[in-house]
Amino acid sequence: MSAPPAPHPPFDADHERIRREMRAFIAAELAPNADAWEEARYFPDELFPKVGAAGYFGLKFEPEWGGSAPSFQEGTLRAALWALELARCGSGGLAAGLGAHSEIAAPPIWKFGTDEQKRRWLAPAIRGELRCALGITEPGAGSDVAGLRTRATRVDGGWLVNGEKMFITNGVRFDAMVTAVRTGEGDRHAGISFLVVERGDGVSASPIHKLGWHASDTGMVALQDAFVPEDHLLGQLDQGFALIMANFQWERLQMSLGAVGAMEALLDMTIPFVQTRQVGGRPLVAQQAIRHRLAEAEVTLNASRAMTFDTLGRFAAGHDVLREVTMAKLQTQRAAVDVADVCLQLHGGYGTLEESGLPRALRDARLGPIGGGTDEIMAEILGRTM
Ligand SMILES: Cc1cc2nc3c(=O)[nH]c(=O)nc-3n(C[C@H](O)[C@H](O)[C@H](O)COP(=O)(O)OP(=O)(O)OC[C@H]3O[C@@H](n4cnc5c(N)ncnc54)[C@H](O)[C@@H]3O)c2cc1C
Secondary structure, X not given: OOOOOOOOOOOXXXXXXXXXXXXXXXXXXXXXXXXXXXHHOOOOOOHHHHHHHOOOOOOOOOHHHOOOOOOHHHHHHHHHHHHHHHOOOOOHHHHHHHHHHHHHHHHHHHHHOOHHHHHHXXXXXXXXXXXXXXXXXXXXXXXXXXXXXXXXXXXXXXEXXXXXXXXXXXXXXXXXXXXXXXXXXXXXXXXXXXXEEEOOOOEEEEEOOOOOOOOOOEEEEEEEEEEEEHHHEEOOOOEHHHHHHHHHHHHHHHHHHXXXXXXXXXXXXXXXXXXXXXXXXXXHHHOHHHHHHHHHHHHHHHHHHHHXXXXXXXXXXXXXXXXXXXXXXXXHHHHHHHHHHHHXXXXXXXXXXXXXXXXXXXXXXXXXXXXXXXXXHHXXXXXXXX
């Protein structure tokens, strides 16, 4: 029921083949370890070079940096397949940690960095030898990005950075954090820049325990007189706010794809369950009420997929998709919570068992309407651009 009979545009039969290969890699290398990594609240650092060697960090980057994208369009579609399939690894936190590295933190280096900067950080990130994070949020500035206060003060040869970054994915283990800082005198949107902060003196981090995404290393990063050399500036000085906003489009599309993949996986496990679970001598699916709940969940999934894939097609073709991606994120994140809740409910008491994976799926889904820009902020962007 949830598995599409033919590829949904913008994907074709060749993409389905690539998707099957990804599914096999995830089933062999990631899913069997998901429970242990969730329990440890960390997945091993060694996974980065392993995923890098398999080529999954380089799907949308050009071969000159070690990636495999034949074009922007095709690379984007393959990276989208990876986001869809990662939802089947059995741990939203694992998907978040890998995704934050290659799809959220590495893209600003790719888009705004010089060739030298790409050689230094992007190429090893694609190989999985260097771990990346994106540091925007602060204790006093989440939704209100323009309120960030981390300050970079000019010194000989670079900057001294002081401030705190909050809820940073890969925040404890990163080697390089693409960091939004205040370099200029202007307030709010003016005077913000992107600096690549490397782990070293003046940089410390502590883990944050949260509702879901347990395997993801979410950290609070403290920057105390952290020296950042001049050539770590990404893009133009004081022009970082526009770069942050540009980066959000792919991040939010990624999250929408992840939610679609998660809903597909949940229905794929719940449909066979209601077909085989006997209640009162009949399978659950014999109850009309059960069939209707599944039907509604499938409509939710299909509406989410249609919106997300349409946005993906436009984004891959090079269009600005601010409104489309905002709508897709708003639609998919809450939808994934609702579908996880229905699937758990249809499993009855068995749905509450940790080993069913459903409590984790529900906890992980619940982070979606908050991370990467909250539902309220998505509604606000849409309202303002109507
Ligand atoms: C697990 C996890 C991982 C994350 N990873 C990263 C990361 O890697 N890098 C990074 O930089 N950030 C990361 N974040 C931070 C995330 O982007 C922020 O949590 C999010 O943007 C919300 O900011 P906030 O938590 O400060 O909430 P606030 O901005 O304080 O919002 C609190 C509530 O008020 C609402 N609200 C705020 N402003 C308005 C408004 N104008 N109108 C109506 N309602 C409003 C919000 O929607 C929310 O419901 C992560 C967060 C989580 C939970």
